[in-house]
Amino acid sequence: MMSEVSKVPIHKQITDVFRILAFSYREILVFELLYKTLTLFVFIPAISSIFRGFLRLGGFAGATNYELLQFAMSKYGLICMLILIPIATVLIFLEFSVLIILSYYGQKRQRIGLVPAFLQSLSYLPSLFKYGFLGMAIYLLLFLPLGAGFGATLLPSLDIPNFITGELVKTSGGTLLLIGVLGVMLFFNIRWTFLLQIVVIEGVSSFRKAAKKSAALLKKRYIRIVVVMLSVLLLYLLFVILLMVIIVGAVGLLYFLWEQQTVFAGVVRVVALKSLILSFYLATLFFMPLYLTTITRLYMVKANPDHAVLQLPEPKNQEERTFKNQNQGMLQRHKKGLIVLGSVTVFAVIIAVLPIIGEEQIADHKAEIMAHRGYISKGPENTIEAIQGAIEAGADYVEIDVLETKDGDLAVIHDTNLKRLTGVQAQVYDLTMDELRRLEVKQGNFTGRISSLAEVMDMARGKIKLNIEIKTHGMEKNLVDTFIRIVQDNYFENDCIVQSLDYEIVQQVKSAAPELQVGYIVFAGVPDMERIRADFVVMEEYMVKQSVIDSAKRHHKPIYVWTVNNKDNMRRFFSMGVDGIITDYPEDAFSIEEELRTGPLSALTHWLMNLDF
Known part of the structure; x- marks a missing residue:
């Protein structure tokens, strides 16, 4: 018989989650550290090597944009996916299942070693491949990281790129499509909340049966589950924030006390910053275990305990316990001290080698601010009005799009189809430049006209530089x-840069006009800075990582990020050292950049971040 949720008050379910974590934190911490280390230094490099190996076999120099799709559709790409998808699915499943096992035994107040827990997880793999692999792969690799916003160490999260969502929300049909896709993802993620627990704890090998049972357990319990999950998350975030405030406060105090004592202050600031970063890493380390522990606790409240196939460890008899106590008495007596000593040692070692993990630096150079299709808060995109708005906002560049017209001219417009901005169902290539000029462009409360590239150059001359995207x-x-x-x-060679999604066009322009600065726009794939033959690289923001920026700098390629409209992302990319951002809101970008340089916390931020490790 299924237990009633109402018998367990919400506040008890919440406190139980933290009791379980307090009981099992050592096993969870050790496992997550080991698994994340293996992922960073073994799993990801191995997967990357396999992927690049198949790229070479297929004759592909790289895998970005449309070339990535070509590779995926080739025989080598299909073989590569048939190898990598099972590997990724297994690695993610093993991490989740071990954490669920630790949570399950933690609730029973029973210790279980990491090796038995891992072996138990391995025992599920044969039936997983036999009965439910496809469903599990889709769930772990797509639905969970995209719909729920998080995933495993190997695949933390997925986002629909902003350049896709940004274009979709510009039309009512696109908005409905986006809402529909996200709604479907959310719907199935909710229905499958207990899916992994049912597979691991009850041993249900069929993905379909586990999904169906999860939906049944959730019936009429959604609000209570949401309340528990949000409460646990909020309490954890409050704890993390409190920890960060204490550390930052201590660091700030030390900074103002010993700012002039450069030698001592240098030692203190290095230790303080690394302590802050390490504390943040440790806090994030528990987020996934926190989520799985919460879900496991909710599952055990609802499910029939007789359905569990996991067997608790057999209690040791008195003779075995006496023998163990005689031989390990000293260890037991000093257990807490040894744990503290071990923790301090690990903490110190990680502080010493933290450069391997990486650091965030505030760039010393000024990043270029580029107004995306002009300043669309001042006029319709790609119009003279929007470009004038970018000039008045002080943007370094205005990013514009050009398409070839019927009579061979270049019109400054983004969409091939004119319906979205003009209301006319026509294609740019079916109209001459004169015909395009006569159309009225409407966007928001603004109106304007379509201009030729030459007209925009004449208007912008001496006022703002152009970043011209050649579209096809x-x-x-x-x-x-x-x-x-x-x-x-x-005579605009020194007043513009050129970019394109089409790698062939990038090569053609650079070959025909070497004096031009020509960039390659990357929206998908794995950019290889050494192989990309372009003067600069433009990347969609979801792809930008510190390692990518560092690689670009090593190969002397400026890197620009598009389209960055979120203020927090602006701060992040400026701090990471990008050479520029393309944004719809240039005034916000200038404000954020100024804040980072001259704000009240700027000195402390630079003091903390600009360190030599």
Whole structure:
């Protein structure tokens, strides 16, 4: 018989979660440290090597943008996916299942070693591959990290790129599509909340049966579950924030006390900063165990305990316990001290080698602020009005798009189809430049006209530089030559940079006009900075990591990020040292950049972050 949730008050379920973590924190901490270390130094490099090996076998120099799709559709790409998807699924499942086992035994107040827990997880794999692999792969690799916003160490989270969502929300149909996709993801993630617990604790090998049972357990209990989960998360976040405040406060006090004592202050600030970073890492280390422990606790409240197949360890008899106490008495007597000593030792070692983990630095150079299609808060995108708005906002560049017209001119417009901005169901390549000029562009409360590239150059001359994206619609006659001719006729070589999603166009422009700075826009795949033959690289923000920025700098390639509209992301990318951002809100970007440089916490931030390890 299934137990009633009402018999266990919400506050007790919440406190139980933290009791379980307090009981099992050592096993969880050790396991997560080991697994994350293996992921960082073994699993990810191995997966990357396999992926790049198949790229070479298929004759692909890299795997970005459309080339990635070509590789995926090739025989080598299909073989690669058939190898890597099972590997990734198994690695993620093993991490989750071990944490669930530790949580399960933690609730029973029973200790279980990591080796038995791991072996128990391995025992599920044969039936997983036999009955439910496809469903489990989709759930672990797609639905969980995308719909729920988190995942395993190997795949922490997935986001729909902003350049996709940003374009979708510009139309009612796109908005409905986006809401529908996210709604489906959320729906199944909720229904499958207990899926992994049912597989691990009850040994249900069929993905379909586990999913169905999860939905049944959740019936009419959604609000209570949400309340418990949000309460646990909030309490944990409050704890983390309190910890950060204490550390930052201590660091700030030390900074102001010993700012002039450079030698001592240098030692203190290094230790203080690394302590802050390490504390943050340790706090994030428990987020996934916290979630799984919460779900496991909720599951055990609802499920029939007779369905569990996990067997608790057999209690040792008195003779065995006496023998153990005689031989390990000293260890037991000094257990707490040894744990503290071990923790301090590990803490000190990690502080010493923290550069391996990485650090965040505030860039000393000024990043370029580029107004995306002009300043759309001042006029319709890609119009003279929007460009004038970018000039008034003080943007370093205005990013514009050009498409070839029917008569071979270049119009400054983003969409091949004119419906979204003009209301006219027509294609750019079906109209001449004069015909395009006569159309009224409407966006928000603004109106404007479509201009030619030459007209925009004339308007922008001496006021703002242009970042020109060459776009294609498939009906071009002489796109590259036309573009170069317009640039040269207007003597704009030193007042513009050029970018494109089409790698072939990037090569053609650079070959025909070496004096131009030409960049490659990357929206998908794994960029290899050494192989990319471009003067700079433009990346969608979800792809940008510190390692990518460092690689770009090693190969002397400026890196720009698009489209960055979130203020927190602006702070993050400026701090990471990108060479520029493309944004719809240039004034916000300037404000954030100024805040980082001259705000009240700027001196302390630079003192903490600009360290030599």
